[in-house]
Amino acid sequence: MGRLDGKVAFITGAARGVGRSLAVRFAEEGADIIAVDLCAPVAGVDYHESTPDDLSETVSAVESLGRRIIASAADVRDFDGLKAALDVGVAKLGRLDIVCPNAGINTFADVADMPAQTWQNMIDVTLTGVFHTCKAALPHLAPEGAIVITNSVAGLKGAAGIAHYSAAKHGAVGFMRSLAHELADRMIRVNSVHPTGIKTDMVVNEVSYRLFVPGDPNPTPEKLAEATKGENLLPIPWVEPRDIANAALFLASNEARYITGVALPVDGGAFIL
Template sequence: MSSLLNKVVLVTGAGRGTGRVHCERFADEGADVVLLDHVDAAEDLKDTAQLVRDRGRRAVTGLADVTSLGEVAAAVDAGVVELGRLDVIVANAGIHTPGGPAWEISAQDWQHTMDVNLTGVWHTVRAAVPHLGPDGGSVVIISSTNGLRGTAGTAHYTASKHAVVGLARTLANELGPRNIRVNTVHPGAVATPMVRNAATYKRLRPDLDNPTEADAAEVLIARHVLPVPWVEPVDVANAVVFLASDHARYITGAQLVVDAGLTQKTT
């Protein structure tokens, strides 16, 4: 997608998982990247930056907790100064903590989830949008299939992912006159450690004492229209790159779902 050549992209949660793959894909398309992540992911962030540089593109890293507007603003400002511009914002950082019935979720887990998944997105947008130039740009917010439907046992996560859709729709209206597009991407199960771990396998297969990945995959396949247990991180990154590019130049306020048919399953 040549429209991204020499553009500058900001990605939060860039150290690992889908955030890392977003950075790789943007570099593949000729973009330079400002990579942000929490201090706990500092070493991972360095590795992601090297993957960008290995593709011949510039990479600037910043350590910032998205729950702190000051940290995010300082990191974004420094990245833009070094790379000279900003064209695309990818608000990717998010968490999924263990849940339960809504009335049993602790106040701390509820608040922390909102602080990262909702307020963290707002902080990212607030800090970065002023840097988008006169030619406009693109904001892509990573939500979830839980941002489109309810799922038992995930009230805190589901509420936060619904909330960013409302934020994105509002931003699309506010920023449209500046030729800035705002969209959300809604992954289902993705083949990252957030899904591929023993705790998730146990949640999916409570009937087994020590469920394996294959046991959990059976459940996930049954939930999908397409016969796969999950999508790959690159599938999500491809959707993000598309929305950031001129190929999506008239798409704004939209929700792009990447879920192997999870939200369309009728039986």
């Protein structure tokens, strides 16, 4: 018997990385999945972004576990399109119990050098996208349901070069805590998970190599791992997507039935450094 038997989860940014891990981990515990992802580039983002083939891999991984999945391309910046994709999924799967606003982007720039559009893109995807996801879900979300927002340790503290990212993630914490108040009378819990760097394409990419291993003509994941160990209290360079999915699973399950309004770090101690 799975911890999410009979439940349906809506996950954004589901094509790869943490989003795929959420879909797979929840399916392992008995949930059916409504999955969306942009599957296209976002202007100003330098690393390789998800594709329709990536989303198809998520579909195959969930179906291999014997669970149902309704997947489509949708942009969290487009409320009407996102809502339409979710409405189709709920119509086909019959209910909605868990919402995981997970889609996000990562770019680097000091405030003095940051184009206004870089700031706006970050807010639109990483903060407004959370609002759109939750707003679209609320009419469907069952009593005693759960919302688990993928956030970041940057939502708990700032750092140079990511003011836009940190501001969006801090904003999502305030949104999470306010929404926890609004939904408490329906016994719907709202929490967020705050990773350190995660071993995904958003972190292990050429941009990160240039930032953490500057001037090296032959960067490798191993060199990046060594260079980023100091970012965490534990002697690790990053966490794995499944670590975040496990935390989200706990918060979405009945084991956390009285936990709401919590910002849970899964960060190797990065927050307390």
